[in-house]
Each structure stands twice: as structure tokens, then as C-alpha cells.
Amino acid sequence: MKRKKILLQNVPVTGYAAEGKALAKVEGKVIFIEGAVPGDVVDVLLTRNKKDWAEGRVQQIHSFSPERVVPFCIHFGICGGCKWQMLPYEKQLEYKEQEVRDVVKRIGKLPDVTVLPILGAEKDIYYRNKLEFTFSNKKYLSKKDLETLGKDEWPGGALGYHVPKLYDKIIDITECWLMDEVNNIIRNSLREFAEKNKYSYYNIKEHKGFLRNVIIRYCTTGELMVNLVFGNEDRKEIEKISNFLLEKVPAITTLVYTINQKWNDSLHDLEPITFFGKGFVTEKLGEFNFKISPKSFFQTNTKQAEVLYNVVKDFASLKGNETVYDLYCGTGSIGIFLSKKAKEIIGVDVIEEAIMDAKENADLNHISSASFYTGDVIEICNDKFFSSHGTADVVIVDPPRAGLHPKLIGKLLEIASGKIVYVSCNVATQARDLQLLSEQYVVEKIQPVDMFPHTHHIESVALLSLKK
Numbered sequence: 061m062k063r064k065k066i067l068l069q070n071v072p073v074t075g076y077a078a079e080g081k082a083l084a085k086v087e088g089k090v091i092f093i094e095g096a097v098p099g100d101v102v103d104v105l106l107t108r109n110k111k112d113w114a115e116g117r118v119q120q121i122h123s124f125s126p127e128r129v130v131p132f133c134i135h136f137g138i139c140g141g142c143k144w145q146m147l148p149y150e151k152q153l154e155y156k157e158q159e160v161r162d163v164v165k166r167i168g169k170l171p172d173v174t175v176l177p178i179l180g181a182e183k184d185i186y187y188r189n190k191l192e193f194t195f196s197n198k199k200y201l202s203k204k205d206l207e208t209l210g211k212d213e214w215p216g217g218a219l220g221y222h223v224p225k226l227y228d229k230i231i232d233i234t235e236c237w238l239m240d241e242v243n244n245i246i247r248n249s250l251r252e253f254a255e256k257n258k259y260s261y262y263n264i265k266e267h268k269g270f271l272r273n274v275i276i277r278y279c280t281t282g283e284l285m286v287n288l289v290f291g292n293e294d295r296k297e298i299e300k301i302s303n304f305l306l307e308k309v310p311a312i313t314t315l316v317y318t319i320n321q322k323w324n325d326s327l328h329d330l331e332p333i334t335f336f337g338k339g340f341v342t343e344k345l346g347e348f349n350f351k352i353s354p355k356s357f358f359q360t361n362t363k364q365a366e367v368l369y370n371v372v373k374d375f376a377s378l379k380g381n382e383t384v385y386d387l388y389c390g391t392g393s394i395g396i397f398l399s400k401k402a403k404e405i406i407g408v409d410v411i412e413e414a415i416m417d418a419k420e421n422a423d424l425n426h427i428s429s430a431s432f433y434t435g436d437v438i439e440i441c442n443d444k445f446f447s448s449h450g451t452a453d454v455v456i457v458d459p460p461r462a463g464l465h466p467k468l469i470g471k472l473l474e475i476a477s478g479k480i481v482y483v484s485c486n487v488a489t490q491a492r493d494l495q496l497l498s499e500q501y502v503v504e505k506i507q508p509v510d511m512f513p514h515t516h517h518i519e520s521v522a523l524l525s526l527k528k
């Protein structure tokens with residue numbers, strides 16, 4: 061049976077809720093609304109309807125909140141990238157800081173913890189060092205496009221981003237503010253060249269087509285890497301398109317390409333081929349250099365990563381004689397950033413390639429006091445591991461969004477290091493874990509950092525010290 065659609069009309073939006081949603085109350089029921097801003101009056105189409113709360117999407121805005129500003133990107137509203145452009149950056153920061161304060165109280169049940177003012181980004185556009193675009197034979201068409209398109213007219217393919225929640229539809233992006241203008245030149249000239257040469261765009265349903273993805277890495281060092289991903293190995297055409305791009309964008313320092321004939325877009329099990337340059341780029345964080353290969357993970361906002369790591373450094377306040385465990389270390393960047401101040405750094409991550417990069421980065425920076433291990437933290441971090449590598453003075457944890465595994469929390473309580481510095485990309489799971497750790501630790505302070513302007517994502521660093 062088809063469920064009846066519920067449309068709530070003329071709803072005054074009163075507040076901000078977590079994860080970029082706004083909040084309203086209708087007949088005592090809390091409604092979480094996507095696409096609204098406190099102060100708006102909107103019609104909301106419910107997408108979930110529970111007894112005490114509901115979720116919905118804005119259908120129409122009757123009156124605009126005075127908080128709103130005009131979004132700067134022409135793709136706003138369809139693209140899932142910078143959904144908060146309708147709010148001034150200062151307001152976004154205010155809401156993010158408020159969210160941290162709320163969850164620490166509500167989920168962490170730690171009302172007295174000091175939440176420091178959020179550290180906003182100096183640059184709220186052009187802040188990403190990595191962008192990934194997809195070619196698709198299926199272009200996303202808005203209602204207006206559909207109305208103007210002739211009945212039998214083919215809308216053409218697209219090169220851009222996925223429409224949120226629609227895996228086979230791509231928005232044809234003509235401008236993107238997330239990376240320096242060079243990203244627009246690369247993407248738009250590739251599209252022009254592809255159309256002129258009648259190259260096929262990838263068809264994700266039938267799994268055929270020549271052009272698949274373009275991944276751009278642009279570092280603060282000025283090094284620029286492009287990875288072109290093709291659906292088949294037509295060397296002559298690959299050479300032609302690569303040479304075209306190198307001529308068009310002389311700033312490219314290395315160009316690699318990858319042949320992907322798999323059903324999915326992941327590249328971790330494929331070997332990129334270097335067409336031009338050294339096949340990797342080098343990024344700088346503080347005084348340290350990091351080699352970024354086409355498949356390496358690296359923080360996508362270099363400037364704010366530096367801000368974040370400086371907070372970690374400040375919270376760890378190392379004297380030089382400490383053994384520091386960097387759990388969920390990725391490519392070892394936090395440990396390396398702290399290495400000059402510690403006696404020893406021991407990093408652990410479950411991804412083997414990340415650990416290989418971490419070791420290479422330690423060598424690149426002539427750091428001999430850091431060692432890195434591949435494995436699941438809950439398996440590797442046992443008594444033997446801690447006794448063979450030395451008593452933990454400081455433990456840094458930087459888990460994925462799910463937060464810390466309860467077994468790891470148990471282990472952290474058992475080894476009782478003097479300090480824990482908890483870096484998180486999900487303030488809700490962080491607050492939950494802080495509550496559990498507060499059994500034995502005092503949560504001294506929390507520093508929110510904004511790594512992703514115009515999105516609702518928040519990074520936050522908590523300092524915990526062992527109860528006396």
C-alpha cells in the first residue's frame with residue numbers, strides 16, 4: 061500500500077538541529093527539516109513520521125529568514141557539496157559551536173565541560189586539496205530542464221558530482237568553489253575536448269564507456285596532480301587527451317591515468333600509470349612534507365589540518381620524554397606532526413597502504429622515533445603490544461564517524477595513560493565515548509575546528525586527563 065504524503069504548511073522554523081537540519085514544532089511534535097533556516101516559514105513534505113518526531117524536506121519557502129544570504133554557487137540546491145551557503149559563514153560557525161555544546165550536555169551528560177570557541181577557516185572557498193568528478197552518460201535534469209527539453213532530444217552526458225542519494229545521476233558542474241579556479245579549467249576543458257572528439261561517457265548501468273572519473277589533487281606547495289580514469293584501455297586516445305590537458309593546463313606537475321573496468325568506482329585495487337611527472341605530489345603541514353600518491357588518504361583541507369594538528373599538539377603539551385600512541389593514525393600525519401616533541405610515536409591503522417605511506421612519510425622527514433603498525437586497534441592494542449612498546453604517556457585517537465569501539469574504550473581505561481587527546485569528525489559519537497571515558501578521566505576541554513565551510517561537518521578535539 062502506498063503511504064500517504066503529508067505536507068505541513070506554513071511552518072515557522074524556530075531553531076537549528078544537528079547535521080545541518082533546522083527545527084520546528086508542530087502541535088507539540090518536533091520536526092527536523094532539511095533545507096530550512098531558523099526564521100523561515102516553510103511548507104514541509106514529511107519523509108519520516110514517528111510518534112514524537114518527524115523529518116521532512118522544504119517544499120516551498122513562504123517567508124525567508126533574515127539570516128539568509130544569496131548562495132554564491134550556481135549549482136546550489138541540487139549539488140550536495142556546500143549545502144549551507146544560504147547562511148553567512150559566521151552564522152554557520154555559531155551553529156556548529158552550539159551543536160558541540162548541545163551534544164556534550166545531551167549525549168555526553170557532561171554539562172560543565174569547557175567548549176572553546178570554534179576555530180573557523182581563513183578561507184571558506186578554495187579550501188579543498190582533492191576533488192573527484194565523474195563522467196556519466198546520464199545527466200541530472202531539473203524540473204525546468206525537463207520542461208524545456210524536446211520530447212526526443214538527448215540531454216547529453218555530464219561531468220560533475222553525484223546527485224545526493226542518486227547513484228546513477230550526475231550534475232553537470234560548470235563551476236566549483238571548493239578548489240582553486242584550476243579545477244574549473246581542468247574539468248571544463250576536458251568536457252569540451254571530450255565532446256569535440258565524441259568520446260563516450262561512462263554508463264554505470266551497462267558498464268561501458270571510455271571516460272569515467274577525474275581526480276584532482278592541488279597542494280599548497282603548488283604541486284598539481286590529475287588522475288584520469290578510463291573505462292577501457294585505448295592507449296592512442298588516452299595519450300591524446302592527456303597531451304591536450306597538459307598543454308591546456310601547464311600548472312599540472314604530474315598526470316597519471318587508471319584503467320577501471322570494474323563495476324564500482326573504487327581505485328584502491330588498481331594501479332595508476334604515470335604519464336607525466338613523478339606520479340605523486342608533495343604537501344606540507346607545518347615543517348613536514350607528505351608524499352601523496354594517487355591512492356593515498358590525506359586530510360582534504362590542508363590549512364585547517366594544520367590548525368587541527370596544532371590543537372592536538374597544544375593539548376598533548378609534550379615535554380620530549382613521552383611515549384605517544386597515535387591510534388587510527390591513517391598516513392601518520394598527526395604522529396609525524398608531534399614527533400619532534402615526543403620520545404616515541406607508535407601509530408596503528410587498519411589500512412595497510414596508509415601504514416606504508418606513514419612509514420614513507422616518517423622516512424621522508426628523517427624521523428626515526430616513529431613506528432607504524434597495520435591492524436585493527438581492538439586486536440592489535442593488547443597488553444603485549446603496550447608492554448613491548450612502552451607505557452603510554454599520551455594516547456591520541458582519531459576514529460572514523462562511528463567513534464571508538466567499546467573494547468578499545470575498555471582497554472584505554474585499563475592502560476590509564478596520563479592523557480587522551482580525542483580527535484573526532486562526529487561530535488555525537490565523541491560525546492558518547494567521552495561519557496564512558498569520564499569514569500576515569502576528566503574531560504578538560506573541547507576545541508571545535510571547522511574543516512569544511514558551507515557544510516554541517518564539525519571536527520572537534522577533546523583533552524582528557526587521568527583522574528588523580
Ligand SMILES: C[S@@+](CC[C@H](N)C(=O)[O-])C[C@H]1O[C@@H](n2cnc3c(N)ncnc32)[C@H](O)[C@@H]1O
Binds near residue numbers: 414
Ligand atoms: C579519521 S581517519 C584518521 C586519519 C588520520 N589521523 C589523519 O589525521 O589523517 C580514521 C582512520 O581510522 C582507520 N580505522 C578505521 N577503523 C579502524 C580500526 N578498527 N582499527 C584501526 N584503524 C581503523 C581508517 O583507516 C582511517 O585511516
